[in-house]
Amino acid sequence: MLDSFPFYLSLAVAIVLIVMLANRIKVAYPVLLVLAGLALSIIPGIPQIHINSELIFVIFLPPLLYEAGWQTSWKELWRWRRIISSFAFVVVFFTAFSVAWVANYWIPGFTLALGFLLGGIVSPPDAVSTAAILKFIKVPKRMTSILEGESLLNDASSLIIFRFAFIAVGTGQFVWHEAAVSFVWMVIGGIVTGILIAYAVMQVHKILPTDANMDIILTLVTPYGIYICAEEVHSSGVLAVVAGSLFLSYRRHSFLSSTARLRSSNVWESLSFILNGLVFLLIGLDLPQITAELGNVSMKAAIGYGLLITGVLVITRIIAAYGAVVVTLIARNFITVADDRHPGFRTPLILGWAGMRGVVSLAAALSIPTHLQEGVPFPQRNLILFITFIVILTTLLLQGLTLPLLIRKIGLPTDPDEKLPEEKMYAKLRKQLNKLALKHLEEKYPGGLKDNPALQQMAQKWRLNSEEPATADMPDETKDVYSEILEQQRNWLIKRNLETFAITEEVIRKHLLFLDLEEEKLKYL
Known part of the structure; x- marks a missing residue:
């Protein structure tokens, strides 16, 4: 570990330099980080980085989700709740089902349960990539609000699918009524657990004589505590962290001093920056290990399977985006919707194309154990890892590099609500x-x-x-x-x-x- 410490320090420096380059050439930094990881992985003598699969969720996801929830506008989230919910739940389930069906039909040895497992891994788009891309081009505020809100919730829904599919792979059976009860508990239990712990944390900030440094330490511990507690009661740790962060963010001015708010903002921006950078570098650095463990599957076939699943994801999301428009146009005849204007073909196309995969997909794929409880090797684990890598790489390069061009080419209608710059x-x-x-x-x-x-x-x-x-x-x-x-x-x-x-x-x-x-x-x- 100590021998590799200079290498880990050099990774942090590399992240800074790559992001500087990305800002200079106006390219989303996740794209360059993945490519840099690929380049580093083929250099002889580079240490292999391996993260314990059981800890990947605890290390990366809680703070990243917490920071995202802290920055999200609850007002905008509530305003666009219907379309955000449809993308975060309905579209994710539809995508996972499509991936499961295609994988079961086209990929040898893939059962329907393994297909749903893969679908749960690759369904959620990555918010960091989208935000990094949209930074260089102006889009209507409603679009960024929808994409930000979706990214907060789709992680939870996809990981719930992942968990149920994992159980089905391990046990060989899937009991629908038990799954339905478990699903309800994971959603409700996760939200309630997150809010209860967040409320307790808020009271600690208010009651105890803390200073700004103590407040910052508490904010760093909070997402981990929420996630672990929610997982201990078998609810969704992801939803718990999201619910807790939104609860505390909405009330930040009632329990944090101005000093704590200013300092914690700087700390969290830096922490989120380095964690995101490390994850995208890991995507590239993990390639040699993933390819070496493909087993009997040829590289050509594995790449083909990855591109096939990528195509399914892209097409499914675009279809779902236009489907959401149709549902909204029908629903406005019966209920009040946030925006009853016809969005045309351009907005759904952009929403559908903004589906780059990243952090959550990598974390879910790496969390698959090498063996089942009986000691039997986990079926198709290495192929699932490779397909996930191809999906992340392809969507980042294809959609990530072309999304700004697409937005400039077709243009977007101005938002009437944005009457003033x-x-x-x-x-x-x-x-x-x-x-x-x-x-x-x-x-x-x-x-x-x-x-x-x-x-x-x-x-x-x-x-x-x-x-x-x-x-x-x-x-x-x-x-x-x-x-x-x-x-x-x-x-x-x-x-x-x-x-x-x-x-x-x-x-x-x-x-x-x-x-x-x-x-x-x-x-x-």
């Missing part, structure tokens, strides 16, 4: 916050506005819509007034965020970040 929306909200602050000063401190130069200077800057009201010569009593106004503005923003969809939560969060920074400044004035 984010810059103008931000400036408009800033003016409203300044008016709120001025009104508070005039009503509560009318005398101070006449006699206190610091308050007069603050009021003047708010009248000019400046974002720098804090000054270096602010007296202590003025700091108290300013802190009071910052808290009032924060509460107004949170309430405003719940009242309207016209203001995106991203803009709201930018203002909340500004308030946190202003609150931090007061400690050093």
Whole structure:
């Protein structure tokens, strides 16, 4: 282990350099990381990296899911809940069924249970890849919200399929009524467990005399604790982490100080960055081991099977995307939908094409044990690993590199809800916050506005819509007034965020970040 330590350090440096290159040439960094892993894997003397399959879920998934849930807008998730749910559950089940049927029919030795196992592994698209690609091209906010929301939930649904298929492979039987009860418990139990533990963690933050460093440590421990507890009661650890992160993210301003929020944000961004980078490098670095263990299956046949399953995934997702549009158009005649406008052919095509596979698929594939409980080798394990690798590689290269070109080529309709660009929306909200602050000063401190130069200077800057009201010569009593106004503005923003969809939560969060920074400044004035 110590002999390979310099190699592990070099991987971290390589990730940074590759991401810098990806940003320079405007290519999604997961694509370059996978290719870099492939290149490294063929260099003689490179240490083979092997992660314990039983720990892969615990090491990578909880923090990555927690960070994704923390960044997700609950407002947008709720607004697009129907289409997100359809993609995260219905489309995943439809995809897994399609993969199972094709694998059972075309791949020798693949039972239906093994087909569903493979389907559960390769069904969920990767959110990191999609986000990295969309960073370089402008798309309507509703599309990014749908893709982000889908990525939070489809991991759970696909892993539930994976777990049931794994049991069927091991036992050779599948009892439908027992599976139905187990499925309900995994979903409900996972959500309830996640929320209960998240609530307990929130109370710990509130009650105990923690500081920012302690709060950050608690946030790092929380996703692991939620996941392990949920798995111990045989519910979905993935859903538990997602539910817990959404619960805490929605209430972050009620139990974390501005210092803790600012510092934890930096810590989590760095942690997520390195974990994602390592996973995508591992995809490439694992190739020699995967190919060496194919056994009796020829390389040519294995690649063909991988490309076949990739084709099924791409076609199935596009069909499902257009199917979701049809269902929405029918449903709007009976229920209120978030958006009853006809989306045309372009939006479903982009949603269907944005189906790159990545972290979750790799983690699920690597978690397959080498042997069943009876000591019998797990059937088709190495072929499943290789097919998963081909699916990840092909979707990242094919869809990942062509998605920006496709978006530019066909164009996307503008979102009528986005009546103002984010810059103008931000400036408009800033003016409203300044008016709120001025009104508070005039009503509560009318005398101070006449006699206190610091308050007069603050009021003047708010009248000019400046974002720098804090000054270096602010007296202590003025700091108290300013802190009071910052808290009032924060509460107004949170309430405003719940009242309207016209203001995106991203803009709201930018203002909340500004308030946190202003609150931090007061400690050093």
